[in-house]
Amino acid sequence: MIFLRISNLFPRAAHVNYQSFRRFTKISALIESKPVGNHIKVQGWIKSKRKMKALTFIDVADGSTAEKLQVALPKNILPQFDVGASVKIDGTVQTFGSKGQIEILADNVEVIGSCNHNDGYPFAPKSTYSMEYVRQHLQFRPRTNLFSSVLRIRSCASNAFRDHLCKQGFYEVNTPILTSFDCEGGGEVFSVKPDSKNLLKTMAKTGVSEDEAFFDSKTYLTVSGQMHLESAVRGLGQVYTFGPTFRAENSKSRLHLAEFNMLETEEVLSSSSIEPVLSTIESMLRNVTQRILDSTQADLECIRKVQIHQKTSGADVLEYEVEPLNEEGIKNTFLSNDPYTVMSYKEAFDILSRSKTNFKVRPAFEDGLSKEHELYLVKHNSNRPIFVVDWPAHLKAFYMKRSKDNSTVAAVDLLVPVVGELCGGSVREDNVELLSSVLKERGLEEKMSWYVDLRRFGNVTTGGFGMGYERYLQCLLNIPNIKDVIPYPRWPHNCQM
Amino acid sequence: MIFLRISNLFPRAAHVNYQSFRRFTKISALIESKPVGNHIKVQGWIKSKRKMKALTFIDVADGSTAEKLQVALPKNILPQFDVGASVKIDGTVQTFGSKGQIEILADNVEVIGSCNHNDGYPFAPKSTYSMEYVRQHLQFRPRTNLFSSVLRIRSCASNAFRDHLCKQGFYEVNTPILTSFDCEGGGEVFSVKPDSKNLLKTMAKTGVSEDEAFFDSKTYLTVSGQMHLESAVRGLGQVYTFGPTFRAENSKSRLHLAEFNMLETEEVLSSSSIEPVLSTIESMLRNVTQRILDSTQADLECIRKVQIHQKTSGADVLEYEVEPLNEEGIKNTFLSNDPYTVMSYKEAFDILSRSKTNFKVRPAFEDGLSKEHELYLVKHNSNRPIFVVDWPAHLKAFYMKRSKDNSTVAAVDLLVPVVGELCGGSVREDNVELLSSVLKERGLEEKMSWYVDLRRFGNVTTGGFGMGYERYLQCLLNIPNIKDVIPYPRWPHNCQM
Secondary structure (H helix, E strand, O other), X not given: OOOOOOOOOOOOOOOOOHHHHOOOOOHHHHHHHOOOOOEEEEEEXXXXXXXXXXXXXXXXXXXXXXXXXXXXXXXXOOOOOOOOOEEEEEEEEEEEOOOOEEEEEEEXXXXXXXXXXXXXXXXXXXXXXXXXXXXXXXXXXXXOHHHHHHHHHHHHHHHHHHHHHHHOOOEEOOOOOEEOOOOOOOOOOEEEEEOOHHHHHHHOOOOOOHHHOOOOOOOXXXXXXXXXXXXXXXXXXXXXEEEEEEOOOOOOOOOOOOEEEEEEEEEEOOOOOOHHHHHHHHHHHHHHHHHHHHHOHHHHHHHHHHXXXXXXXOOXXXXXXXXXXXXXXXXXHHOOOOOOEEEEHHHHHHHHHHOOOOOOOOOOHHHOOOHHHHHHXXXXXXXXXXXXXXXXXXXXXXXXOEOOOOOEEEEEEEEEOOOEEEEEEEEEOOOHHHHHHHHHHOOOOOOOXXXXXXXXXXXXXXXXXXXXXXXXXXXXXXOOOHHHXXXXXOEOOEOOO | OOOOOOOOOOOOOOOOOHHHHOOOOOHHHHHHHOOOOOEEEXXXXXXXXXXXXXXXXXXXXXXXXXXXXXXXXXXXXXXXXXXXXXXEEEEEEXXXXXXXXXXXXXXXXXXXXXXXXXXXXXXXXXXXXXHHHHHOOHHHHHHOHHHHHHHHHHHHHHHHHHHHHHHOOOXXXXXXXXXXXXXXXXXXXXXXXEOOHHHHHHHOOOOOOHHHOOOOOOOEEOOOOHHHHHHHHHHHOEEEEEEEEEXXXXXXXXXXXXXXXXXXXXXXXXXXXXXXXXXXXXXXHHHHXXXXXXXXXXXXXXXXXXXXXXXXXXXXXXXXXOOOOOHHHHXXXXXXXXXXXXXXXXXXXXXXXXXXXXOOOOOOHHHOOOHHHHHHHHHOOOOOOEEEEXXXXXXXXXXXXXXXXXXXXXXXXXXXXXXXXXXXXXXXXXXXXXXXXXXXXXXXXXXXXXXXXXXXXXXXXXXXXXXXXXXXXXXXXOOOOHHHOOOOOOEOOEOOO
């Protein structure tokens, strides 16, 4: 055994205290603990500047919270700082105002990185910009008030969804991004191959086209992890996947992206009823929304303020108008004492048929619900969610459980404000013969034989749903365009950064 | 306002109690609460069967835990069940044995899905298979004892990493899978385009090649989210991403996949020292590993047993031999009282040079460390982790912070048993002129101008690391091949399902 000589580059304590390596205090911790009288160091970005008679004030953010830290600069510190510049501040914590808020009386302010708007920084101080303008400067967007709050809420919501599902007994299973099948046969898929032609040449086998040489088959980006979950659920009982999903659609809609995130569950059921799937969805949305309301107050308030400002200043001219978010609205939608409404597709269609509204597209039983119809139904349900169940089989995917008379399937769409369809789910067809014949019709018998095999051995009935994660955030935050709730949006003709 | 008629398909209580919709009890809950004397229903898969004189016993699993539920079948129940079949069991909870374990005395057992091995189910009762054989039946793999435990530990570990980072103040930022740049210029990337030629024709603009018509640029699968994190960290201060990453390498190694998962962090630093990055890594690995040991005992024990069985039965002939996992080994590696070893690249190289070992490749200062060298260093550090720091600049990426004399960069590799390099990190170059000139040399000045812009306005020094998630699991569980710790592995010539 050779004993290594250990260098003394960084002599450290046996138990590493992570925080001891931070040389500055986080603003979230300062606001929480209010260490009045303490001398502290803070590092952050200047968000605004106000000159008063005796002092100049700057508001500083470090990303840890939506709240800004007020810093008072005595006259000996020249207030030559740009809004947007990063600074290190030394000073003493003191209180101000009737609510006992804290501020820093600065001893010293050091500029780390200046921010000169004349050099091309796209956001000028004291200006309001439209969401679309901000979106054109993606690399800087996380620095804006509204979007940094969106990102913090995104992170909190993602944790809340995972935490809730974990507590309900669901295991996370990472379904693959690369697949050799085009799940629902919609054709709107991206295909993938190595960029290097040389690599493909090296790897080519006889009988396999060069484009397919890497995997020996065509390879696509996933449109759903459901079928992989159907494999995993037969080992684990309750599973979910939560990650990126892709559609190669030429859509300019405010609700579609080429890359978005989807939460999908699958669980063993004790019958062919879709009821437990509805419960899984409803208990999840209630629990997660409550947790977000409890833990992201400052961020929700920040978004509300910017939205009001955008509305009054006319910065945003929107294709789809929504009111600024408010807590009562969120509670009304997701946390009402009444259970979420359940109606059959037939009932939903009858309501639309009887309506005197001048729809752009008249409802037709054979055609399903358009976005306009979905939003109409929700609006006239006091903006509360609606589970639409018992769908005509021809409107839904081949793997959904047929009713005995073959006319409907055990499927559900959950409709909510702002976005319409938020979740889609079903009980899966568990009849081997029926499933085999459907796959045969589609010429998928061989390719999907593994999917049928799942049901040939130790079969159980399962069901689950998929939820567009960005759509949940849109609905929660009253943000009309999906591009404004995802960090780096990809859509037709746009793949910035 | 129209009031919707609400259907009575599923009359429900105002507050949905998710568990009330489950018609059966989970085995994990049974073992936890031990409701002796209660009549219960269980649904699961038969894992084994033993005929005794008076009774037949079956062991049943439902995926909720690695522990099996023993079910005693009185003589009136004919024990004609296949191992692997799914069953519903009605019975009464009773205790047996000296430790007060519980079992079910069955009133009734109903087969839901049979499992006939003669029809082609690949796993026979009472047989041990090699990891490689099991891997060839991916759709059934989650049903095996070892792999269902791997999946449950994976899910626990993923939650533990996220939870730890959240508590340390890191926000999750979903960096995109689709990017318009080839991050480190390695060339080993996958390219992406819509599968539909018609769509590309419809979308083509003049001056853009048809292949690039969807996004108006070449598009790749991400090899790292780091550069996007560098944008987000300048709004949020501490960020991470945790998701799929891709390499188009023709590698048959036991450590590489075409699609794997990476955890990457980025945080604002107060200096150019890499010290805080080391602390972030070490505190994370300690905390997460402790949590896994605390909460997945039954799964760890199950993996250990199967590994011992595989070793003694000779089912697995491995390219790289490891001992079956054991808790002491895990503690020794990740939880030792001593801080993780830190040494410079120069020191590591000197140890290798002085060694009398007959390396396949002789260590050369200019060439960096091979896998063999990495594993040698760790083995001779009592299987404890080693941070290798102060790397020669030419061995590392262009964006890493240069030392004053330009010879080394503030970079780190963390070496561990089984896999060698587990994490790679650095402080990022924050000098605009230096970075611009490097990008200019590489002809990336225009394409990466956004990356330089991050530093032109309100700049701060940042640093972070990337960790291969599957490699962590390999090291933790002593599993030599990366394909055996990911649900649906993708590697050259293999994209099953």
